[in-house]
Amino acid sequence: MNSLFSALPTTVFETMSALARQHDAVNLGQGFPDDPGPRDVREKAAEAVLNGWNQYPPMMGTPELRRAVADHYRGWQGLDLDPDTEVMVTSGATEAIAGALLALIEPGDEVVLFQPLYDAYLPLVRRAGGVPRLVRLVPPHWRLTEEALAEAFTPRTKLVLFNNPHNPTGRVFDAGELALLAHFCTRSGAALVSDEVWEHVIFDGREHRSVLALPGMRERAVKIGSAGKIFGMTGWKVGFVCAAPELMRVLSKAHQFLTFTTPPALQHAVAYGLGKERDWFLGTREGLQRSRDRLAEGLGALGFPVLPSAGTYFLNVDLAPLDPGLRDEAFCRSLVAREGVAAIPVSAFYAEQPVETVVRFCFAKTDATIDQALERLSGFA
Ligand code: GLN
Known part of the structure; x- marks a missing residue:
């Protein structure tokens, strides 16, 4: 057996999506849109x-x-x-x-x-x-x-x-x-x-x-x-x-x-x-940008410090100003189990000296999904 690969943990996206299914959570973890595509x-x-x-x-x-x-x-x-x-x-x-x-x-x-x-x-x-x-x-x-x-x-x-x-x-x-x-x-x-x-x-x-x-x-x-x-x-x-x-x-x-x-x-x-045509691509960007803003504004209103996002399906919140002792992984595990919202701890993207206070949310979702997640997150704030 290849020890390098057998020692690897299961990818965080698979793990969080499995937890999301188990807890019937709104899945803002793994990055995929709600929309079925053109x-x-x-x-x-x-x-x-x-x-x-x-x-x-x-x-x-x-x-x-x-x-x-x-x-x-x-x-x-x-x-x-x-x-x-x-x-x-x-x-x-x-x-x-x-x-x-x-x-x-x-x-x-x-x-x-x-x-x-x-x-x-x-x-x-x-x-x-x-x-x-x-x-x-x-x-x-x-x-x-x-x-x-x-x-x-x-x-x-x-x-x-x-x-x-x-x-x-x-x-x-x-x-x-x-x-x-x-x-x-x-x-x-x-x-x-x-x-x-x-x-x-x-x-x-x-x-x-x-x-x-x-x-x-x-x-x-x-x-x-x-x-x-x-x-x-x-x-x-x-x-x-x-x-x-x-x-x-x-x-x-x-x-x-x-x-x-x-x-x-x-x-x-x-x-x-x-x-x-060009407008299709620009329209798709605009739609995602509106979703980014909806989630960012909602998280901000709940008191989460939101970091800027210039691209991708993702935005991050920094937990450090909320509570310097809060760790991203513990936060995400508790969030999915207690509030029913899945997100991704950014420490999973570091190989050494991880930043452990940042959590990634996927906003490529319908307004209804984003609003439902925000509603559930209000329990945490
Ligand atoms: N690229 C996706 C993300 O960052 C995950 C892909 C995967 O699940 N392996 O969320």
Whole structure:
């Protein structure tokens, strides 16, 4: 048995969702929307299944979807991608991340990561033989500083695993922080693998900046996207990887022996969806922004100190000003059992020196769900 993996706890998302079911709680833990997703995109998938799109599609993804991805990113992010050599479809972003790590690092290579980190990253880095170097971000600003980067990068840095917009903090890193990161990557010759699955879930008129558009990064960055997040259908597990041809040749070798392909009917529907008019994407953002504000205002009115959220489905509250002795995990366990609301303790996203006073809530929910959660939370305040 593999002791690294057998020693791992069950992912916090699975644990909290199980507790939510057990206590019949409103689940604001695991990040998934209440909304079923755009009907036209779902119809395209259903039609494609019935019309026989059910055998192995090409290993790199259907030509139709690869072209749609390149067109979409040209329109939205100004990227110039060759669909034949620079775009690959994967079975979700997590496969893309795992594949990139397997393909790009050798045992002993150092990998720079940012904590709080999405819980899959660290076990995958370790299993690929990488030696993690953690940059610690702290509330309330969660800023990326030159000092922290200078400490994490060494001559052995081979890869950086980055996430922007950032789960769980809801931060969208600014131009200065991205320039700093690009500077450190080019100086050390490291590859930059960027999990950009929340690229369309950004608020207050922000525009997403991909690492592929940063100076000096076109040849060394791997951009990862997710249809599940773009269309709010998290179970679809259709991801895209964009990278220069030389990197893509290696990345595709990992993909061909991980999942090889991704359901063709879903690829067909995603290709259609990526071509939807601009207003659909902006309207979806507006709807989520309204939900963010509804939850933030409600939590604020109950006395919870709410941290800003610029993107993702998540906002955080900092318990420290309420009661410095309150720990996020104990708070979440008690919240789900006693008040019937599930949330995620942010300490679960740290590998060392955890911040233990911050709790993450998912706001990608109907008004009724948010109001019900707030009503229950009023018992705690
Ligand atoms: N990305 C989701 C979240 O952050 C969880 C995905 C999962 O359950 N593994 O809530």
